[in-house]
Amino acid sequence: MKAEKWWPIALNMVSRSIVDVYLKKPEFNRDPLFLQFRNPIPLKRPLLTAEPSIVTRKLRPQDLFLIFASDGLWEHLNDKAAVDIVYKYPRDGIAKRLVATALHEAAKKREVRYKDIRKIEKGVRRHFHDDITVIVIYLDHDHHKRSKQKQNSVGSISAPVDIFSYNSDEVEENPLDKIFPNEESRHILVVS
Structure with missing residues (x-):
């Protein structure tokens, strides 16, 4: 061979x-x-x-959150863009926002509109983007210092978490449509 x-x-x-x-x-x-x-x-x-x-690393007080994501996200967003989004936007639904931004970028790379990707049949859509799973964990150092360090049954500190997963064969409304009805204005989400 x-x-x-x-x-x-x-x-x-x-x-x-x-x-x-x-x-x-x-x-x-x-x-x-x-x-x-x-x-x-x-x-x-x-x-x-x-x-x-x-990889291990000691957390520092200036560390605000962790982003765990499948390669489907990193194919379309670089580290800085993902961090900027998590830092800039409200916590609620932040993982879904990262996924939606990556899907929008995937559509731009293929020179199609996001709403057109949603119309592509299952199985074929994988050629436009991979499955994407994102978990964002906020560290809340100051919050836990002020509280009595609320612990769960296994003794770890409970941190705010946002999780969202998108299979390339799913069809879902674009959450950015509610925020930015004009598709051209969405590029402001990604800061490179």
Whole structure:
């Protein structure tokens, strides 16, 4: 096999995955697996792993929030744009706002309007954007210092959290339509 055949896989952003076991172990890359899920080239080494990449960092008082997101978000928003949005807008629904902004950016990259992406049938829409899951956790250092550090049953501090997930095959109203009825004015959400 020529190396060019492996080129798209080498650029695959998913290097860690809970699913896709057929890309991790050769014994799962054979019948009775559906052909659409099989890798036609025999594996000599795993292409994916389920082992997480872990980075630790001591939180500082100036750390305000954490953004956990799938690569579907990061394909369309850079770190600064995501941080600017979370910092600038109200907490309620902030994860959904990040997803909506990423979807709007995906539409712009493909030179279509967001409302037109919503009309594309399931399965085909994946060519426009990946699934996107976002979790925003606010750290609230000052709030917890002022209160008696409310703890839940496992002893961790309860922090405000906003979670939103969007499957590329779902159809949903664009939440930005309510905020910016004029689609051209939405670009102000992303600060680069």
